Amino acid sequence: MEGLENCPPRNELEEALAKAKGFLPNVRLACQTIPTGEVHLRRLVIDDEDVELAKEQGANGFGKEKEVAILFSDIRGFTSFAESNLPYDVIHILNRYFKQIGEVILKNKGYIDKYIGDGIMAIFGLEDGEEANEICFQAVQSALLMLEELDKLNEYLELNFDVQFNIGIGIHFGEVIIGEIGHPLSKQVTAIGDNVNLASRIEQLTKATSVKVLLSKEVKERVQDRIKIGKSFQAKIKGKTGLYHIFEALSLK
Amino acid sequence: MEGLENCPPRNELEEALAKAKGFLPNVRLACQTIPTGEVHLRRLVIDDEDVELAKEQGANGFGKEKEVAILFSDIRGFTSFAESNLPYDVIHILNRYFKQIGEVILKNKGYIDKYIGDGIMAIFGLEDGEEANEICFQAVQSALLMLEELDKLNEYLELNFDVQFNIGIGIHFGEVIIGEIGHPLSKQVTAIGDNVNLASRIEQLTKATSVKVLLSKEVKERVQDRIKIGKSFQAKIKGKTGLYHIFEALSLK
Incomplete structure (x- = not known):
């Protein structure tokens, strides 16, 4: 006390x-x-x-509230690639992809929270004292650079496996609880809360909208001076009443 | 060669x-x-x-095919608990829960793959030479013991927070690709493939069916000598044609 x-x-x-x-x-x-x-x-x-x-x-371990940007991404069609290729190749391609994507996230001050199959969850703004606009820009810039890395990977995939991947990325900004969670033998720092779920649901909307990078309005407002915004959508989001406004991120301005 | x-x-x-x-x-x-x-x-x-x-x-790191049991669990209503309680308490409760659940999984030869918010993904059968029936039994036994641990936690939660949690657990058995994946700085052993997605979707069906532990028919067939099976359901599962047969696990026989 x-x-x-x-x-x-x-x-x-x-x-x-x-x-x-x-x-x-x-x-x-x-x-x-x-x-x-x-x-x-x-x-x-x-x-x-x-x-x-x-x-x-x-x-x-104690848990604190923090405003962060949360990024979810997912590879479209990876499961069918996994089903029809050798385990060695599947793990190799995934690691090649995660290495390139991971570099981009780390260089933009992001934290790789976890891999979920071929998906990734990253958090921006874990350090104290960063500005909300800057945090959101780092997350969106990462997403755009991830698309560039994917283009490179796709050349390799086309050549060796006659296949190309698409990815969908969703980004949201809001307050979460940050803490170290898990069994004592396998703890990890992560973010908890409704805003994490919202980011994941925005990522899932990339499928229905056929858009590569979707931002919540909380992110869009903080990056629109530096990022070209494309289409916008009104979407129903599970757990939210009414329609939720989401925006396509196109490129750096 | x-x-x-x-x-x-x-x-x-x-x-x-x-x-x-x-x-x-x-x-x-x-x-x-x-x-x-x-x-x-x-x-x-x-x-x-x-x-x-x-x-x-x-x-x-190289990836191998293996038949394993995959367990997903999730706490119902945790997000609203997190929204209305102090971050310290949220992380503390989650860690208390994960510690108890984690012990159960580890004691039954399970591997804690990852935490996804309040959810957990575990794999049974990673070691070589274990029998399919035994692997499935370990997974289902873990699920039943997790419910017992939850009952204990609920007494504590009722007393201190005037709340109780429910969990939903889904278990499936099938071939996956096991490998060490991720960026070189944050790799972890995990399972990849359609059977992982199927386990996760079976867990999600616990909500609609109001059943605590749901098994795929691949698991049910391998444990029915030792586990009491309750209701059965025909469900539509995303990515699967036709209806998929799932079963409630009630208790040890």
């Missing part, structure tokens, strides 16, 4: 309990204390399981 | 090229060689990018 100076001294009742339980001075009973100014609290752990978890959690 | 003894000696044309290019004895021209028995080949790398990737790939 910070702000102890804004709490009055313990009353008789609290003092008795504090003595009996051996509370440190920074443990106060909320029911007996009326603060006179700002006080920062830490939640008390409740059972042994909580105690153990709290010990295991590092500095990243 | 293994099985060189099953290839006839180089003919004149091949000999000339082999000399000019400095081929080792185990590099043969497929167009000039008619094998008389079994021969194992390794694909030639094509460009510098391929060479670099091949160097980076470890023993797991």
Whole structure:
């Protein structure tokens, strides 16, 4: 607890309990204390399981709210490629693709959150102090560069496998909860919340709209000075009432 | 290349090229060689990018086909819990849940493939030499134990947050491609293929059917001696023609 100076001294009742339980001075009973100014609290752990978890959690483990850009991408038709080619080739092509795409994301200050089959989820803006406009631009620029990398990969695929891939990319900007989650043996930093789901659903709309890169209006507003916007759509999005406005990103201005 | 003894000696044309290019004895021209028995080949790398990737790939990186059980689970209503609670609590609860669920999966020889928000993807049968029936049983047993762990968590949630979670679990068994994929800095072993997508879609059907654990018929056939099967459903599954038969897992027999 910070702000102890804004709490009055313990009353008789609290003092008795504090003595009996051996509370440190920074443990106060909320029911007996009326603060006179700002006080920062830490939640008390409740059972042994909580105690153990709290010990295991590092500095990243505690969860904080943050405005970030979330990018989802997916390869169209990869599953049928996987079904009709050798496992060696499937993994090799996927790794070649992820290496090129990954470089683009890392160079634009993005964090590769996870791979989901042939899909990728990336987060922009994890570091503190970055501006929303800049975060969104980094994400959209990554998407446009990913398309360039895909063009290169497609030359190779056409030559060696007589096939080309298309990708769909969806980007949204909003508040999420960032934390380190998972079983203690396999934790990873990730983003949680409705805005993550929304980004994923915008990516899925690239199929129906046949557009390569789709932005939410929250992203579009922050990049329109630097990015050429193409078509716009009104789409129904699961879990959202009414229609949701999404925009095609075409190229750098 | 293994099985060189099953290839006839180089003919004149091949000999000339082999000399000019400095081929080792185990590099043969497929167009000039008619094998008389079994021969194992390794694909030639094509460009510098391929060479670099091949160097980076470890023993797991090459991709192999394997029959595994794939388990997907998801918490119903977690997003609204996340929206209305403190980030600290959201991450804490998620970690408490993943720790308990993760233990169950690991104890049943499962591999935690990834966390997707509040969801988890696990693979059973990654080790060689396990029987299909046993692999499927481990996966279904994990699912049933996950429900027990959830009951414990729900007592804690009810007490502290006045909320309870439901989960939906889908399990499928089939051939996938196993490999280590991703950008060189963030690779992970995962499963790729249509059977992974099918497992995920079976999990999604738990919502419409209000069933906690759903099995594909490939799993059901392999566990029905040891698992009590409840309702069965005919469902339409995206990417599959006709109706697909799925089954509720109730308890151990």
